Amino acid sequence: MGMHIPxxxxxxxxxxEVNGVQMGLLQYNQAEDMAVDQPTVVFVHGFTGxxxxxxxxxxxxxTQGMHIIALEMLGHGHSSVPDDPQRYTMEHCQADIxxxxxxxxxxxxxxxxxxxxxxxxIALYTALSGYFRAVILESASPGLASAEEREQRRRSDEAxxxxxxxxxxxxxxxxxxxxxxxxxxxxxxxxxxxxxxxxRLRNNTRGLANSLRGxxxxxxxxxxxxxxxxxxxxLLLTGEDDQKFCAVARDMAEHFPQSQHRIIPGAGxxxxxxxxxxxxxxxxxxxxxxx
Numbered sequence: 001m002g003m004h005i006p007x008x009x010x011x012x013x014x015x016x017e018v019n020g021v022q023m024g025l026l027q028y029n030q031a032e033d034m035a036v037d038q039p040t041v042v043f044v045h046g047f048t049g050x051x052x053x054x055x056x057x058x059x060x061x062x063t064q065g066m067h068i069i070a071l072e073m074l075g076h077g078h079s080s081v082p083d084d085p086q087r088y089t090m091e092h093c094q095a096d097i098x099x100x101x102x103x104x105x106x107x108x109x110x111x112x113x114x115x116x117x118x119x120x121x122i123a124l125y126t127a128l129s130g131y132f133r134a135v136i137l138e139s140a141s142p143g144l145a146s147a148e149e150r151e152q153r154r155r156s157d158e159a160x161x162x163x164x165x166x167x168x169x170x171x172x173x174x175x176x177x178x179x180x181x182x183x184x185x186x187x188x189x190x191x192x193x194x195x196x197x198x199x200r201l202r203n204n205t206r207g208l209a210n211s212l213r214g215x216x217x218x219x220x221x222x223x224x225x226x227x228x229x230x231x232x233x234x235l236l237l238t239g240e241d242d243q244k245f246c247a248v249a250r251d252m253a254e255h256f257p258q259s260q261h262r263i264i265p266g267a268g269x270x271x272x273x274x275x276x277x278x279x280x281x282x283x284x285x286x287x288x289x290x291x
Contacts, residue, residue, distance in 0.1 A: 012026075013025065013026050013050075013051055013052070013072070013077065013078050014027075014078075015078055015079075016100060016103050016104075018096050018099040018100050018103065019092070019095055019096055019099050021074060021079070021080040021082065021087070021096070022078070022079060022080045023071060023072060023074075023079050023080075023096060023100055024050070024051060024071075024072035024076075024077040024078025024079045025051060025069060025070060025071050025072060025100065025104075026051035026052065026058065026068075026069075026070040027067075027068065027069050027070075027104070028058055028059065028061075028062035028066075028067070028068040029062050029065070029066065029067045029068060037291060038065045038066055038067060038291075039066050039067070039112055039287040039288065039290075039291050040066070040067040040068075040069070040106055040110050040111040040112065041061060041066055041067070041068055041069070041111065041112045041114060041283070041287055042069045042070075042071065042097070042101065042106075042111050042112070042113050042114065042132075043058070043068070043069065043070040043071065043114045043115075043119075044071055044073065044097070044113070044114065044115040044116070044119030044120075044122050044123050044126075045070070045071075045072065045073070045076065045077075045116060045118075045119050046116045046117035046118045046119050046120075046139075046270075047117060047118040047208070047211065047212075048076075048173075048176065048199075048200045048203055048208065049076060049077075049116070049118075049119070049199070050072050050076050050077030050078075050199065050202075051070035051071065051072050051077055051078075052070075052077075052199065053116075053199060053273075054070050054272065056276075057272060057276060057279065057280050057283075058070055060280055061280065061283070061284060061287075064284060066284075066287065067106075069100075069101075069104060069106070069111075071097060071100060073088075073093060073096075073118075073119070073122065073211070073215075074087065074088050074092075074093075074096070074207070074210075074211065074214075075088060075204060075206070075207025075208060075210055075211040076203065076204075076207060076208075076211065081204050081206055081207040081210070082210065083206075083210075084210075085210045085213035085214040086214060087210075087214065088210055088211050088213070088214025088215045089214045089215060089219065090121075090122065090125045090215055090219075090220055090221055092214075093122045093125070093126065093215060094122075094125055094126040094128075094129060097122070097126050098126070098129060098131055101131070108130070108131045109131075109132075109133055110133060111131070111132055111133060112132065112133055112134045112135070112136065112286075112287050112290065113126060113127060113132045113134075113135050113136070114135075114136040114138070114283065115135075115136070115137060115138065115140060116138040116139060116140075116270070116272060117138070117139050117140065117269065117270075118211075118215065119140075120137045120138055120139060120140025120141070121140055121141060121142075121143070121215075121217070121220055122215065123135060123136075123137060123140065124137055124140055124141075124142060124223065124230075125220075125221070125223060127230045127232070127234075128223070128226060128229055128230060132232060133232060133290055133291075134232050134233040134234070134235070134286070134287075134290040135230065135232060135233075135234045135235070136234075136235045136237065136283060136286060137234065137235070137236050137237065137249075137252075138237045138238075138271055138272060138279075139237070139238055139239070139242060139245045139269045139270070139271065140236075140245075140248075140249075141217070141245065141248045141252075142222065142223045142224050142227060142248075142252060143217065143220040143221060143222035143223060143224070144217060144218070144220075144222060145222055145224055150217075150218055150219075150220075150222065151218070152218075153216070153217050153218035154216070154218030154219060155218070156218065157212045157213065157216035157217065157218045157219070158212075158213060158218075160212055161208075161209035161210070161212040161213050161216075162209070163175075164205055164208050164209045164212075165205055165206070165209050168205060169200075169201055169203055169204075169205055169208075170201065172208070173197060173200045173201055176200065177197065177200075181242065181244075181268065181269045182268065182269060182270070183241075183268065184239065184241045184242075184267065184268030184269070184274060185268065185270065185273070185274060187274075188273075188274060192273075196273065224255070227252060227255035227256055228255055228256070228257060230256055230257075231257045231258065232258065232290075233258045233259070233260075233286075233289075233290050234253075234256045234258060234259040234260075235259070235260055235262065235282075235286050236249040236252060236253055236259060236260070236261040236262070237249075237261075237262050237264060237271055237279070237282065238261070238262075238263055238264070238271070239263070239264050239266075239267030239268045239269060239270075239271050239274065239275075240263050240264060240265050240266070240267065241266075241267060241268040242267075242268045242269045245269065246263055249261050262282060264278055264279070264282075
């Protein structure tokens with residue numbers, strides 16, 4: 001008998017309550033419809049992103065029979081925007097993700113967690129829970145090693161948060177898109193860049209500012225010494241033009257018990273946007289390998 005592939009559902013972003021807040025999510029192929037051998041893949045976006053930041057990747061993977069969940073972190077997309085920056089911390093991110101998966105009936109040991117940049121940092125910390133079958137980290141880091149570095153970055157993050165509040169989203173996006181880390185995106189077609197810009201402009205001023213304060217790199221707990229606790233397979237993806245994160249990934253790969261590091265040609269920090277077909281193929285093959 002052939003493998004059952006569920007019919008793809010065209011879903012929209014909805015909200016669920018987790019730990020007293022609303023979390024936005026996009027879901028393709030419900031868990032109860034899935035064949036037991038099909039992967040459940042959970043996506044966590046980067047700073048200024050949302051669940052639809054991963055499209056059309058999510059739809060393509062869903063047509064392969066995967067159960068796809070894209071979560072929206074606090075201050076982004078359709079999720080709540082608490083006034084207290086402490087509600088955005090890494091510890092709360094982990095608790096919210098696990099609560100969401102429990103609500104969605106995704107059991108421990110079933111899901112593969114994928115995170116990009118900020119979402120990669122969140123995914124890495126969340127993987128310490130032992131809840132996941134495997135982890136894919138795109139342009140991620142375990143934090144800043146020294147207290148001095150973290151304090152310097154915390155001050156920088158606070159200054160940027162204040163600028164977002166003072167000058168608004170339009171001025172912030174202008175600044176954000178000029179950062180050297182995104183220079184490789186200038187090679188992309190104007191239409192693609194315009195789509196990304198419009199998605200960034202839909203963000204909430206307070207949400208972005210408090211996200212920086214609560215879960216920015218300066219506020220992130222450094223977990224270099226805990227990487228060996230993540231014993232499941234880990235796939236590290238970095239773009240060849242993003243030398244800083246290539247170096248970070250090489251260092252992390254030495255500490256995980258099971259890991260591989262792929263450097264993607266023709267891409268910088270945002271591989272899934274700059275080389276979507278390559279990214280999709282790598283993710284799909286890895287997810288089926290670890291099932």
